[in-house]
Amino acid sequence: MLSYLVRRILQTVPIILAVAFLVFVMFSVIPGTFAASLSDDGRAIVDVTVVERMNKEFGLNDPLYVRFGKYVGQLAQFDLGMSFRTRQPVTKVLADRMWPTLQLSFAAMLFAIAIGVPLGFIAAMRSGSFVDTISMVVAVSGLSLPKFWLGLLLMYLFALVLGWLPSFGYGDGSLRYLILPSIALGVAPMALLARTTRAAVLDIMNADFVRTARAKGMSESRVVRWHLTRNALVLILTTVGLQFGTVIGQAVVVEKLFSWPGIGSLLVDSVTLRDIPVVQGAILAIVLFFLFVNTLVDVLCAVIDPRIKYT
Amino acid sequence: MTTKPLLEVEHLRIDLAIGDARFAAVQDVSFTIMRGETLGLVGESGCGKSITALSLIGLLRPPLNLSGGAVRFDGQEIQNLPADEMRKLRGNRIAMIFQEPMTALNPLSTVGRQIAEMFVLHKGKSWAEAERLAIEALVSVRVPAPERRVKDYPHQLSGGMRQRVMIAIALACDPDLLLADEPTTALDVTVQAEILDLIKDLCAARGTAVLMISHDLGLIANMCQRVGVMYAGRIVEERAAEEIFQAPRHPYTNGLIASLPLLGARARHGRQRLKEIAGVVPPVAAFPQGCRFHPRCYAASETCRAVDPVETHLPQGGFVRCHHHV
Numbered sequence: 005m006l007s008y009l010v011r012r013i014l015q016t017v018p019i020i021l022a023v024a025f026l027v028f029v030m031f032s033v034i035p036g037t038f039a040a041s042l043s044d045d046g047r048a049i050v051d052v053t054v055v056e057r058m059n060k061e062f063g064l065n066d067p068l069y070v071r072f073g074k075y076v077g078q079l080a081q082f083d084l085g086m087s088f089r090t091r092q093p094v095t096k097v098l099a100d101r102m103w104p105t106l107q108l109s110f111a112a113m114l115f116a117i118a119i120g121v122p123l124g125f126i127a128a129m130r131s132g133s134f135v136d137t138i139s140m141v142v143a144v145s146g147l148s149l150p151k152f153w154l155g156l157l158l159m160y161l162f163a164l165v166l167g168w169l170p171s172f173g174y175g176d177g178s179l180r181y182l183i184l185p186s187i188a189l190g191v192a193p194m195a196l197l198a199r200t201t202r203a204a205v206l207d208i209m210n211a212d213f214v215r216t217a218r219a220k221g222m223s224e225s226r227v228v229r230w231h232l233t234r235n236a237l238v239l240i241l242t243t244v245g246l247q248f249g250t251v252i253g254q255a256v257v258v259e260k261l262f263s264w265p266g267i268g269s270l271l272v273d274s275v276t277l278r279d280i281p282v283v284q285g286a287i288l289a290i291v292l293f294f295l296f297v298n299t300l301v302d303v304l305c306a307v308i309d310p311r312i313k314y315t
Numbered sequence: 316m317t318t319k320p321l322l323e324v325e326h327l328r329i330d331l332a333i334g335d336a337r338f339a340a341v342q343d344v345s346f347t348i349m350r351g352e353t354l355g356l357v358g359e360s361g362c363g364k365s366i367t368a369l370s371l372i373g374l375l376r377p378p379l380n381l382s383g384g385a386v387r388f389d390g391q392e393i394q395n396l397p398a399d400e401m402r403k404l405r406g407n408r409i410a411m412i413f414q415e416p417m418t419a420l421n422p423l424s425t426v427g428r429q430i431a432e433m434f435v436l437h438k439g440k441s442w443a444e445a446e447r448l449a450i451e452a453l454v455s456v457r458v459p460a461p462e463r464r465v466k467d468y469p470h471q472l473s474g475g476m477r478q479r480v481m482i483a484i485a486l487a488c489d490p491d492l493l494l495a496d497e498p499t500t501a502l503d504v505t506v507q508a509e510i511l512d513l514i515k516d517l518c519a520a521r522g523t524a525v526l527m528i529s530h531d532l533g534l535i536a537n538m539c540q541r542v543g544v545m546y547a548g549r550i551v552e553e554r555a556a557e558e559i560f561q562a563p564r565h566p567y568t569n570g571l572i573a574s575l576p577l578l579g580a581r582a583r584h585g586r587q588r589l590k591e592i593a594g595v596v597p598p599v600a601a602f603p604q605g606c607r608f609h610p611r612c613y614a615a616s617e618t619c620r621a622v623d624p625v626e627t628h629l630p631q632g633g634f635v636r637c638h639h640h641v
Contacts, residue, residue, distance in 0.1 A: 212418035218374055219413075220484065221406030221436055223399070230432065234423045309423055310468040 012299045016292070023291050024079065024284060028072050031280045038062070038088045038278040062088060075284075084288070085281035089274075094285035098267065102289065104174060105266030108259065109251050111186035116193035116247065121240060123194075124201025131206055139198060146195030151254060155188035155261045172262045185262040189255060193247040197240065204239035208232050238309050245301030249294035320347040321389060321491055321524050322371070328383035329363070329370050329548075331599050340379065340599045341367055341548040345626075348492065353518070353525040355539035355556070357532060357571070361596045363548040364528045365414075368494040371526075372409050373401045389491065407437040410485035414497040416477035420469040426453075426480045427465025433487035452483040456513060475506035479513065486517055493518060493525045499534065511538060532575060536560055541633070544568045547596055547607040552640075554633030564629075564640040566612045567592070606638065614639045 038058065059065050063074065078085055084094035120143075127139040162184060163171030175181040208214060209232065217227045252267075259268035267286050274282040306312040329341035341363040348354045356364045370381045373396070386394040393404060413419045420429060430452050431445035440448065446465065453461035456479040469477055478498060485493055495514060499507040515538060518525050527538050535542055536556060543553040544567060552565040563569040570592035580587070594611040597603060603610055609619040618638050626634040 212413060212415055213421040215374065216413065216419045216481075216484075217421070219372065219405060219411045220433060221402040221404070222432070223402060226436075231421050231424070235421070238423075311422055311470050 016295050027284050084285040087282045088279045094281050098285050101267045101270045111182050112190035112251050115190035120194040120197030121201050124198040127202045128205035143195040143198040146191045151257050152261050158184045174265050185258050189258045200243040204236045208235045245298045248297040252290050321350045322348040323387040326384040330382040332378040338599045348524045351522045353539045355535035355542040356528045357535050358545035359596050362545045365496050368496050372405045407488045408490050409492045410490040411494040412481045412485045412498045414500050416474050430484050437488045452487050456483045474502050478510050493523050496528045552635045564635040565637045566614050567608050
């Protein structure tokens with residue numbers, strides 16, 4: 005178990021290097037520099053001496069491989085560099101933004117699990133019925149709605165028309181501010197979870213061991229509790245893990261829309277400003293979180309399913 | 316042996332629904348099983364043996380359903396029992412073992428727990444007591460080191476061991492009737508013999524009646540007192556085991572027995588092709604008019620094509636469903 009975890013952690017090292025490299029290359033080939041982004045429209049020419057000084061200060065005159073080498077060296081010491089804009093360490097910038105993003109993602113996944121899993125279960129239990137049709141229509145619609153549009157609708161209804169909830173912002177960090185963005189972000193994984201749960205439950209309902217359970221003289225509710233739930237859980241957990249990663253990535257859109265001060269909005273702002281160290285740091289943070297959640301899911305699955313070995 | 320049969324099945328009919336159409340997958344099937352007796356049901360795949368067994372304990376799932384006939388168990392009609400009454404019989408007085416020991420056990424539960432469930436469900440035992448009884452149940456099916464085995468998960472056991480666990484589950488509550496649906500088909504030949512001996516010994520010791528379903532004639536000959544031969548959803552011949560194998564009366568039974576390879580036949584008669592019955596079992600939606608076996612029958616006549624034969628009862632017991640029975 006411990007050696008499995010250590011191995012999983014070591015496996016993240018090449019992934020992080022690969023991501024760092026990709027981001028590095030990408031930002032060296034796209035047009036625009038930090039210096040240029042300081043002018044109003046990003047196109048006017050800033051004083052050449054200023055640009056020259058900045059490039060020198062940030063080490064941007066070095067060739068790509070030298071800069072990458074330096075960056076990796078810093079990474080090894082858990083140093084993500086300095087933000088071009090705020091001159092603060094990137095780790096600090098990220099730390100300030102991490103909590104709101106975690107709040108948002110967890111709230112969105114909580115919403116997705118709390119609604120999606122029971123919905124899928126009910127649909128499977130009454131497969132072919134009206135309930136099944138309705139819940140799957142809801143699920144497909146949920147998957148198809150663009151997040152920014154859904155977010156705008158939610159704002160319009162709950163903030164403008166009904167006036168129940170604040171339309172945007174983090175406010176004092178209270179739950180009221182969290183509700184709308186987490187629904188906007190949670191609807192798509194909710195829909196996907198509903199579909200996955202339905203498929204998993206239906207699949208297991210037809211399994212031979214469920215027939216055995218019935219032949220033992222078990223009531224349907226016992227069949228579900230003793231034999232179906234745990235088997236379905238393995239499949240559901242895997243989907244939850246993958247969706248968690250997607251949610252963190254998609255939080256970029258929702259955070260921007262709701263002016264939520266998380267990693268996502270930080271990422272968008274930093275891309276616009278070509279604040280490359282922050283962009284790299286933010287992407288690495290998202291990747292790390294994704295890896296962390298999926299390792300956690302793998303471990304949980306191995307706890308539930310004795311056939312999965314820690315190898 | 317008492318004279319009252321343990322199980323009486325009369326004119327059983329099982330419908331298969333395809334869209335709005337209904338086809339009789341099993342029709343007019345009648346048989347009885349006495350206490351402690353072993354009845355064999357043989358036939359090719361797809362002739363309705365398994366669904367007949369499933370229908371007896373109300374386990375048919377759509378698109379199949381029991382649509383006619385009567386099932387009397389220990390004098391009580393059970394085909395229309397309310398679900399909770401049926402559950403008291405199922406597993407407790409009528410148990411079933413399935414063909415696939417690989418998939419018939421829950422992969423996420425220990426075998427001990429899966430056996431213990433029986434005692435909790437039907438005997439009102441606590442889990443702790445039930446787990447202890449599960450060890451005894453494993454002992455009775457001759458599983459070595461049962462104290463350790465109860466903690467194992469199904470994937471840690473071999474196919475034969477899993478089938479032993481299935482038998483332990485089935486016999487846990489000392490049922491009156493065991494439905495064994497091809498219990499050895501998925502196993503190695505050597506393991507098959509062990510499992511069959513086990514079923515035979517345990518059921519004989521407890522007086523459990525068995526409905527043994529198989530397409531293996533040798534197994535049926537070895538295990539059963541009486542044999543019903545099924546073809547296309549009907550029993551075409553049902554007689555005492557030794558009679559049916561010595562002098563089959565229905566052309567289908569005859570064909571089945573003739574197609575058995577004989578040890579030493581090549582030495583005596585030289586190299587010959589194995590005999591076979593031409594054709595395949597028709598699908599449920601395409602059962603032919605008249606006798607259902609006529610398209611494959613060597614003795615088929617005009618009557619066979621037009622008229623469905625009825626059961627002809629034989630003086631020495633049993634019946635055959637053929638216009639031309641010998």
